[in-house]
Amino acid sequence: MHVSYRALYRVWRPQKFEDLIGQEHVTTTLKNALTEGHFSHAYLFSGPRGTGKTSAAKILAKAVNCRQGPAPEPCNECDACRKITEGSLMDVVEIDAASNRGVDEIRDLRDKVKYAPSEVRCKVYIVDEVHMLTAEAFNALLKTLEEPPGHAIFILATTEPHKLPSTIISRCQRFSFRRHTLGNTLGHLRKICDSQGIEVEDSALAVIAQAADGGMRDALSLLDQVLAFSDDCVDEAAVLSVTGSVSRSTLGDLMEACLGRDAGTALEKVEELLADGLDPERLVHDLVQLSRDLLLLAAAPELKEVKERLAGEERWNQLVEKGSIEELEGVLEILIQAQQQMKWAPHPRVLLEMALVRICHHFETPSPQGSGDADLISSLREQLKQLEQKVEELSGLASSPPAAEPAAPFPVRRESAAGSEERTGRRNLGPARLAPLLKEASTGALQRLQRAWPEVLARVKERKITVHAWLIDGEPVAATEDTLLVAFKNNIHRETTEKDSNKKLIEQVMKEVFGSTIRLMTVMREDWEKERMTSGPPSVTGRDTGGRRVPPKEVPQSDDPVERAVEMFGRDMVEITD
Known part of the structure; x- marks a missing residue:
């Protein structure tokens, strides 16, 4: 059976540099280099998955070999551009280093790179997931990568650049691809839906974009899956069903119960969610994300990312007002600790319930200042002022030289008959x-x-x-x-x-x-x-001359500097020499 349907991320793969979303720092540099004809023999594209590394490598291969170029943008109409797009041009070689990671494959590449291209201007080798190569393969690649033939260009792509030897990195021009922002992902998803006549709610796209976590390919794959699940209109409920997540409104109700110290309501909501088949680890993950957003909202309300993720709803501001920044930090710490323990615990539900109970008891009872009772506050301040005046009077008496030393007005520690400590x-x-x-x-x-x-x-x-x-x-x-x-x-x-x-x-x-x-x-x-x-x-x-504690009136005074030194430091600490 012939399958004509193609995944969205394949249909919407960028074909020009201007189609690469959110990577202007990369595309601008490459376009300028192509305009001036100063492109390098080796490039390293690194960054998270789904950010356009392989797409940028193919666009660069087309721009170098385009019949109208080398040009800052490929025409995508000549034979070279069309064949590179289809993957049928023999002079542009894509190598999956995850499955061709041995030294033999790299030696074969090294032997063939010296032959001139047969159809286009330059041979281009695109090595994907290059960090998967073995140490021997890297060593075999070193010399060729440093001094390749003039007709060869190497483009290495990886999600884990820290695994590459420094000798490889130093031989390449490195470009770091950035994770897509929530706004960029939402805009691209909306553009695709509008172009294909797909009816989708903004809240549904927001859930897809948040679940993608900065990867455009992940977002398009998830949209594909949701379209297969839904019939006519894509709504938030459909996306949540596919991803197994909880709606923000439900999470808000659960967090409101926790911040309000209502453990009963919080546990009842968890019982309902788990009864519907929700995974406890997924719920904790969503609570961590919401707590993080609330903490950022409390610390930096003008932050652009916060506005995008929380959509400026007044409900989140009300939740933030229920707790201070320190208390929200404590909530996040409890949830992260529970999330880490769930990886190894046989009963994740128990850890989830324990975490919620700890959060409910994390918040302290509001102080009198928060009760709004101004009269009580004023009365307490007046009493405190009177007590301070009395203490000052007693302190003045203590500093005068009476025959009997008065008792200290500020007791530090006392032991009762039962041995308990009394603190003041x-x-x-x-x-x-x-x-x-x-x-x-x-x-x-x-x-x-x-x-x-x-x-x-x-x-x-x-x-x-x-x-x-x-x-x-x-x-x-x-x-x-x-x-x-x-x-x-x-x-x-x-x-x-x-x-x-x-x-x-x-x-x-x-x-x-x-x-x-x-x-x-x-x-x-x-x-x-x-x-x-x-x-x-x-x-x-x-202290007295023996280092023992004495009342101030009993400290002996002397004009002799040696005796004074003994008085201050104790006889054992002073050595007298003639």
Whole structure:
């Protein structure tokens, strides 16, 4: 039976340089070289699949051998152009390196290349998937590729240029083909449908273009498949049925349930989708793509790609408002982790449900600032101001020289009778609150913690990279035996570090590194500088001559520089020589 139908990607294969979509950086260079007659003896075309590498090689072969050329564009009417298009010209040889990868095939090519062309101006060898050649075949090709006969041109095409030896790459002019943008793919699909009288919805073309992922051949093959599936009009439902994907509206409902902390609704929707035969791995893949789009929309709403993929619908802006950039990053991390685990898990559905539950519990309860209760906020601020004033008064009393030293107004850590730790002062320390902490601080403790601080940062980065991104803005500036004070330049970084979950993670890491429970306290850099200017270094007032901690009033003073050095560093650390 004679089959007359041809696939769309074959019918619509580019026949001129101007037909190559989105590769202007390649076509312009080749056309200029052909106009001036300065074309090379070897070219390397690299890039993702379906971006026009082989098509560009055939167009170049036609432009070189055209009866009207060499010309910047082939005429596609002369015998040479028509035979090259049909693949019947003996002087233009296409070699599939995936199936002809041995040294014998390349030796045969090397022996035949020296003979002059029989019908056209130049012999052209198009080697597709050249990275599949063996090492011996590459070695056999080297000399011929470097100094071929004047009538021969080599065009190497590959999707994996990193697998080629540098000796091969250096002998070629290299052109990198770009992945097609969503807009280019949509425009070309619409052009084909209009020219062939195909009725298709814009939403259906958008799904095809997104599924193609930058490959024009993939997009045309998928359109071919959808046309065979549909009867009259191609709609989004038909494309989704062929690709096995989920509609954006359904994904939006599922994501809205997750961001709204509604695990029940999210799991019910997943149950419905899986009951309809949807693959869990495909659903996670689609959720990853949507989460990525939402993250880009939150970070860069004016990005062209975001506008094309989300089509400017108001629904996506509403979803972005439900979570911050950090929270959307966390959602994406959870989904990607689940996607990686699904490759080896016997029960992918369980991993999908676990991921959705984790996402629902990922978002923290909104703070009072988000409730809009301005009166409550004002009242809390007033109470905080009064407490700060009282602390300043107590701090002033502590710095005066009474007979009995008052108790520190800012407790750092206490052990109850049951052995549980009581924590206070979980937020930023103002200048007035630093003084009591500095009385307990020592240089030895700070140096010990500073030495291990890089390891703390490294372990935090392994646990959660977002927490590490905030923590690196801080610098340890003071320490006691069980407390570390970290100064931040940026208030947002400090506040994020102070979140309960983040702070708990950091303190757990410090316990592992230091071997004891260390409490993390934070302060703004400017507040720390002010207090340091007024209070002086804590180590001068916090150690006696034996290196033991003493109250400030008991530190002995001396005018002898040697004695002062002993007071500051301890007798064991000072060596006295005559």
